Amino acid sequence: MAREETGRIRRPAAARREQILAVAADAFAIAGFRGTSLAEVAQKVGVSQPGLLHHFSSKEALIIAVLQQRDLQDEQYVEAQFAGTETTTREWLMAFCRRNETQPDLVRLFTVQAAESLDPAHPAHDFFYQRNQRVRNRIAQLIEADQAKGRLLSSLDPAAAAAELVSLMNGLQLQWLRDPAIDMCGLFEASLLRLENHPNTVTPLVEPPQAEA
Amino acid sequence: MAREETGRIRRPAAARREQILAVAADAFAIAGFRGTSLAEVAQKVGVSQPGLLHHFSSKEALIIAVLQQRDLQDEQYVEAQFAGTETTTREWLMAFCRRNETQPDLVRLFTVQAAESLDPAHPAHDFFYQRNQRVRNRIAQLIEADQAKGRLLSSLDPAAAAAELVSLMNGLQLQWLRDPAIDMCGLFEASLLRLENHPNTVTPLVEPPQAEA
DNA sequence: GTCTATAAAATGATAGAC
DNA sequence: GTCTATCATTTTATAGAC
Structure with missing residues (x-):
């Protein structure tokens, strides 16, 4: 009803930007930066490809914006949990791990981009370093x-x-993305406990069947 | 001298295949499967792009051949070291780690492809699983x-x-590729020793300066 | 803010000659 | 075994109208 004759839908720039970032994050997570085309993102957003480039001047600008936004959101979420409070290494890391467990798409975005960006020519190379x-x-x-x-x-x-802990976390994420039956957080916590000198701790590889929600 | 008028250089198919595999492995390691073009590989080989496709019928066939060859070579190398002999988990894993340390290109190939191939549409998806x-x-x-x-x-x-150990190894590889000062094998061995219930072991993060070769 | 049109380049793959 | 020629697509990006 509120449309104009050509079927164009205008949106506030900020809202459109958010929408584009969300769709792009998904696409980059699956096919990587180089395997994703702007046209594909634009189509999923419901906008033309030049329409997309109106909000992000280039493909490079888009991937950087996606990564920065997600990174910031994530760090703030976890740090906020412990604001003021004192935390242990294990509690802090486990908070990240559990949060990650609820956001496979986000984990995948960073896992794929982290590897792809090893190439110094990749736009997110410095960002990841x-x-x-x-x-x-x-x-x-x-x-x-x-x-x-x-x-x-x-x-x-x-x-x-x-x-070592960063490596383990990254590696577990890769395992978990490839095979979601892996109990990522269980394995990570077991390793952390071992670091605290509890060598006898054991965890099952696969998550126990969940009770009904 | 042995050239024909057009400057074409004919080679035995097997030799050319090997050459192509080597060049392609390098290219895929740096820019990934999707970021590498056949023309680029062909040019580095010194052959035309259709010339390349004469040996590997498609780009997919090429990446699969690259991965299978490298994987086989690597496994055989390490397994051969322990042929007949009895091995411990730590010795076996450390043999891999030390070998990897001498072949950053190979490690990079597998690290980048492992992440890129999380996409079910990637030709190497099943291979990595x-x-x-x-x-x-x-x-x-x-x-x-x-x-x-x-x-x-x-x-x-x-x-x-x-x-857990596979995850740690994969994660350490990523860290090491991003920052070669990381002592990949030292950190890995420290973790293995801890698993053997020696919680007091310590390793430096960065490799000590090398004596002259 | 969004579109159509289009440029300009690159890509994977095929046909057919030598 | 290798090439030239060529095709059909796809891709990023720009120009300019509404």
Whole structure:
């Protein structure tokens, strides 16, 4: 009814941008940056391809915007949980893991882009390098705090342990995306507990059948 | 001298195939399957694009051939080291890790393709699913043998530990490719030792400066 | 803010000669 | 075994109207 003769639907720029970001995130998560065309994204948004480029000046600008937005949302969500409160390394990491478990699409976006962007010519190359450093530093920080409180052995090298935990998390995500029966968070927690010197902990590989929701 | 008038260079089919596989492996490792064009590969080989397609009927056939060849070579190399001999989980995995450390291009090929192939529409989707199952089973097997010999706690779930170790290895590879200063094998071995109930082991994050070769 | 039209380049694949 | 020629698509991006 509110349409104009040609069937065009105008939207506030901000809303349209959000919509494009959501659709693009999905597409990039599945086929990667290079395997996704602007026309495909535009069609799913319900807009012409030049219409899309009105909001993001290029394909590169789009992928960067997608990654930055999702990254920010995610970090804020978890950090907000512990605002002011003191946290352990395990609690903090498990909060991320559990959140990830509810958002396979987001995990897939970052897993695929992280690998694709190893190419220095990839538009998100620097983004991922810096993000990785940031995350590793944050975890090393948490580990040091745990050590100061006697919750982790002080013989542990914080930077090394942080690199290992990030690696494990990334690798588990890949496994889980390939085979969702994998109990990503269970395996991760088991490993964290072992790091806390509880070597006898065991977890099943596959999640137990869920009770009815 | 042995050229024909047009500058064409004929080669035995087998040799040309090998050459193409090598060049293609490199290209797919850097830009992925979707980011690599046949023309690009052909040019680096020194052949026309239809000339390339004479040896591999399609782009899909090429990526599959590349992955299968590299996978086979690699598995054989490591398995040959332990032919007949008895091995521990740690020794076997470390042999892989050390070999990988000498072949960043190969590691990159598999890391990038593993992520890209999460898409069910990717030609190597099934290849990676099956490869992953095979590797996890093999490791679980080694863990069981270690448990039988008392080298690993029998409270450990072999399948779960195998999934965790594969994940850690994959994740460390990604970290290492992004930042070669990471001591991939050192971190991996530290984790394996912890699994063997030596919680006090420490490794530096960065490799010590190398003595002159 | 969105469209149509279109440019300009690249891509995977085929036909047919040598 | 390799090439030239060529096709049908697809892709990113721009120009300009509404």
